[in-house]
Amino acid sequence: MNLKRSKKISDCEDPVWDTIKAYDTATEDYCRKTLSSGDRDFQEKMMDRTLNMLPSEPQILDLGCGDGRDAAYLTDRGADTIGMDLSKEMVKLARKKFPELEFIRMDMRELGLNKDHFDCVWASASVIHIPGEQLRELEREIIRVLKPGGIFAFSYKVGQGEGFEYGESMKDKKRYFVYHTEKSIRNGFDELEIIDVVEYPGNILGSSFAYCWMK
């Protein structure tokens, strides 16, 4: 599948684009750090919980897939998974680590993918980079590619506000982070309904996270 060129990709004013530059330059180091410091068992439990909501052998889109670790896990459990990420280097790394899987480079706000195709869109710690005012645009794309009744499952940073920060996992590069409450999720994704929210019992690299399921 080819990358659909969108105006976002060339727009240097876009905070997402600056964030992608950070992922493009610190790719392997970032992935090593998050693998050793994140709670992988909990993450896998959240993916299992998601799979339990889906038909067998579901079609899943891993949105902002990073190095592809979740796409690989979901595929091992019977899903037909495609990973997508806007960072060229992340996609390159994911293809190297999991050559048997499909990874595409694309902006989640402008998915060049067929409508009504996926049973689930899974987005682990990637919606955290999308400015609040762009969530509706993102929601439109997610609804378009989901089958009717499909599930949008994602994790978010718990809190309020948004802006550039030096995160724990990439201390020398600024990325744009957006914090959410259930209320801001409801406002941002107002066409979807929250089915469940689970807070991570602790913090990952200094941040509180929650997982949310919508349909």
Ligand SMILES: C[S@@+](CC[C@H](N)C(=O)[O-])C[C@H]1O[C@@H](n2cnc3c(N)ncnc32)[C@H](O)[C@@H]1O
């Ligand atoms: C914190 S990392 C999480 C990676 C992976 N999902 C995980 O949990 O390990 C955020 C990822 O989202 C990607 N990303 C950020 N904005 C994006 C966008 N607009 N479209 C696609 N990917 C995006 C980044 O390139 C990065 O790989």
